[in-house]
Amino acid sequence: MTSQDNMSEEHLPEAAHGHGGGPVVSKDGYFADPGLPPHEHRRTDIDEKAARRAERQVAMWFLLSMLATVGFIASYVIFKPGPTHHVFIWPIGNVSPLNFALGVTLGISLFAIGAGAVHWARTLMSDEEHIAERHPIEATPEVREQVFADFRQGSKESGFGRRKLIRNTMIGAMAMVPLSAVVLFRDLGPLPEKKLDTTGWKAGMLLKNMNTGEPIQASDVQVGSLTFAMPADLSEDDEDFQERIAKDALMLVRLQPGDIKDKKSADWGYHGVLAFSKICTHVGCPISLYEQQTHHVLCPCHQSTFDLSDGARVIFGPAGHALPQLQIGVDNTGNLEALNGFTVPVGPGFWERSE
Ligand code: FES
Incomplete structure (x- = not known):
């Protein structure tokens, strides 16, 4: 006998009564279906004028979406493309007008479709609740018995329980297969450790033009051009050339001193010639x-x-x-040289980065 069997109606708590105030515990002790609360009609269900107003509001949302889509297409015609053309838009900052217009119009277009659909569902679509009876998902006792019988029969025929040697070695084999994955992780390559922290640049290292292989004079770097450089001690014939150039490659730019916004950046250059990691x-x-303007x-x-006039931020x-x-x-012959190594790691962020 269960505690429910002992439950009598006078001991039921307040919450144990259905929406109509009747008891929700049946005589056999199970909770009875309390039913649904009475349906409350919305204004749009009973007032045709309100329904028509809601219909117009939904149509307005969809119309707004259409207009925004036209705006999206028009943005391609109106705004100058190109990632280097930017305007300041508060509070976002410098953005491409084309990207900004595309984002805003597409956002409005999608939002308006969603808002229209939600408004339609809340005001005009039927909100009557219907009860869908759930059928039991439990299998019948006969079916369950048949499944167990099949399982026992299969176990017996395969000898899984009797042939312990096969069973144990199979379990061992299956347990060890995932270990292969551990070895496969080695294919991701060795950990970078400290290798990305340092480059071949150090004080006194001359800058060599990557194309001509010649040392670079400060006067060789012209306003408006980008010159690529590497350390003078590096040669394309070196065995470790690829490994080193991947960290040591530099780009040189000359700016009018008045155009350089970052004082430290200007101090680290030479008469407007600045060297940044490539x-x-x-x-x-x-x-x-490079966009020279x-x-x-x-x-x-x-x-x-990156803005080279502002510390390449x-x-x-x-x-x-x-x-x-x-x-x-x-140096004393006018060739550009490093006065120091890089003070921060070059390249992408990584988990061992010491910056
Ligand atoms: S933006 Fe330069 S590597 Fe992704």
């Missing part, structure tokens, strides 16, 4: 596209954009850090 701080692509460089992989895209700058000067 390795993108997102996932390490080489940067190459704005002094922006663009990474072709995922469009991170990130102004757009997924990169998380500014491009590291190398402090440079000239």
Whole structure:
């Protein structure tokens, strides 16, 4: 006998009564279906004027969505494309007008469809509640008995219980298979450890033009151009050339001193010639596209954009850090040289980064 069997109606708590005030515990002790509360009609169910007003409101949302879609298409015609053309929009900052217009119009278009659909559902679609009876999902005792009988029969025929040697070795084999995955992780390569913390640049290292292989004079770097450089002790014939160039590649730019916004950046250059790592701080692509009017460089992989006139800070895209700058000067023959190594790791962020 269960405690429910002992339950009498006078001991039932207040909550044990249905919506109509009747008891929800049946005589056999099970909770009875309390039923639904009485249906309350909405204004739009009983007032045709309100329904028509709601209909117009829903149509307005859908109309707004259509207008926003037209605006989205028109943005391509109206705004100048190109990731380096930016305007300041408060409070977002510098953004491409085209990207901004596309984002706003597409956002409004999608939001208005959703808002219209929600308003339609809440005001005009039927809100009558219906009870769907659930059928029991439990199998009948006969079916369950048949399943157990089949399982016992299968176990007996396979000899799984009797042939212990096979059973145990099979369990061992299945338990060891996942260990292969541990070895496969080695294919991801060795951990970078401290290798990404340092580069080949150090005080006194001359800058060599990556194309001509010649040392670079400060006067060789012209306003408006981008010059690529590598350490003078590095040669394409070196065995470790690929490994080193992936960290040591530099880009040189000359700016009018008045255009340089970051004082430390100006101090680390030589008469407006600045040297930055060429390795993108997102996932390490080489940067190459320079927009001389704005002094922006663009990474072709995922469009991170850096402002070379402002310490190469990130102004757009997924990169998380500014491009590291190398402090440079000239030797007594006028060749550009490093005055120091990089003071922060070059390239993408990684979990052992000491920055
Ligand atoms: S690697 Fe440069 S933006 Fe992704």
